Amino acid sequence: MYMMVLRHDVGGQAPGFTLKDWTGREVALDSLRPHVVVLVFFAGGFDRDAVRSLRAFAESYPRIRDSDAVLVAITPELPGKVQTLAESMSLPFTVLSDPEMRVVKEYDVYDPVMNWTWPAAFIIDKDGVIQYAFRGASPPNTPPVDYIGLKLAWMKEGKAPAAAGKART
Numbered sequence: 001m002y003m004m005v006l007r008h009d010v011g012g013q014a015p016g017f018t019l020k021d022w023t024g025r026e027v028a029l030d031s032l033r034p035h036v037v038v039l040v041f042f043a044g045g046f047d048r049d050a051v052r053s054l055r056a057f058a059e060s061y062p063r064i065r066d067s068d069a070v071l072v073a074i075t076p077e078l079p080g081k082v083q084t085l086a087e088s089m090s091l092p093f094t095v096l097s098d099p100e101m102r103v104v105k106e107y108d109v110y111d112p113v114m115n116w117t118w119p120a121a122f123i124i125d126k127d128g129v130i131q132y133a134f135r136g137a138s139p140p141n142t143p144p145v146d147y148i149g150l151k152l153a154w155m156k157e158g159k160a161p162a163a164a165g166k167a168r169t
Helices: 048-066 079-089 102-106 145-157
Strands: 018-021 026-028 036-041 069-075 094-097 120-124 130-135
Touching (some): 018 079, 018 094, 036 145, 048 069, 079 094, 130 145
Parallel strands (some): 036 069
Antiparallel strands (some): 036 120, 120 130
């Protein structure tokens, strides 16, 4: 029997991080507050399922912003490839490069067989608590964009049950 032990899941505190976007600007998770953060991990521009998922997130980004949330995508690809992808797709959200896969591994979305990342998404509330976690074990198992939009709307309206967790001090 295979069992996956997750260090960070719904109700737990989201681990902080700082990564660079393709321009070299550092972006820290803490700097994205007071917004809810949708954190999306994707393989890269070479993966058509990842590109399809990014396109769906780009199309739903106005709805995400209306929910007082921001979206940040993370890939292990190098900054030059991130730039090419972000510009060619006109992505309206920040895309960060994690070539050492520090954050990929911290969020338990590292694929040791491929030495890369699994598709994944997290919703992190304003207190830094993970309210939703999706980890796709293999492509094309990508994050459900429509459900994430619904979850954000429910959170904004106070209809979504809050995940148990410690408030950030």
